[in-house]
Amino acid sequence: MSNDVDALHWEDFVPRIPVAQRRSEFIKAAVDVIAIHGIEGATTRRIAEQAQANLAMLHYCYDSKEDLFADVYEYVASRFRDVIKDSDPHGNLADTARRILRGVMEFYLESPNFAAATLELISWARRQRGNRGITVYEQAMETVRATLRGASSDHPIEPETIDQLAYVLATLADGFALNWFTYGDRSAATEQMEITTSVLDSWLAVRLGSAPVAP
Structure with missing residues (x-):
């Protein structure tokens, strides 16, 4: 036995x-x-x-660490696409933009490892798999643009404006993530979320004539 x-x-x-x-x-x-x-x-x-x-x-x-990292990159990108979709309030364009920005920032705040890993993976994908890294990032950006287009279907907005707004959202969210990753100060990050949103409100007011709304 x-x-x-x-x-x-x-x-x-x-x-x-x-x-x-x-x-x-x-x-x-x-x-x-x-x-x-x-x-x-x-x-x-x-x-x-x-x-x-x-x-x-x-x-x-x-088979290799590179194959694993490629899947990790896809996974991180898909999580952000989910956050963007979940942030869609089915409202007007300005409200949708605010919800997307706040949803992504809240996701970063509650998932600090994602904030750190995302910054690392973007640099890795650009170095190792330049075209693929761009493609995956562009897929996430297209999710933003599609969500914004859907919110503006009743009052069509120029494609150029949609592109610009998507860029503004990505830039503000990425800047917030970098600051949060660098300092790790949750109290400061919470205040910075409001500052970041106010920057978006200012852009929206100039480009769309949208008045800022209370949080």
Whole structure:
């Protein structure tokens, strides 16, 4: 009986987890590791430990760290697309723009690891996979533009204005993220959310004649 037990592998006592689920766990673990250690310090061993899995399983799911990072980049971009869609109040263009900006900033505030990992991944994607990095970022921007176009369907806005507004939203949100990532002061970040929103309100008032609204 003892010999039979010895002949079994430890994996035989562990419930089998689908590869897709394992990949999802490794992706989320990689976000945390990248946020703490940066791209260069995000070793497969650290990622496996963060996911509470063995290194062999990670290499079984991914042929290379680059392939894992590509999925991490896609995952982060998809989360932001979800935030943008969830922030759509089905109101007018100005209200929609404010909701998108505030939704993204709140997401950064509540998910500091995403703020840190996103900044790291953007630089990595540009260096390693320039065209693909641009494509994924552009997909997120197109989600913003599509949401803005939908909000302005009753009063069509020039495409150029939609493009400009999408750029303003991205710039303000990214600037907020960088400051939050740098200082990590939640109290200051909360105040800066209001300042950032007021900057958007000023732009909207000039370009769309929209009066700022109370938070």
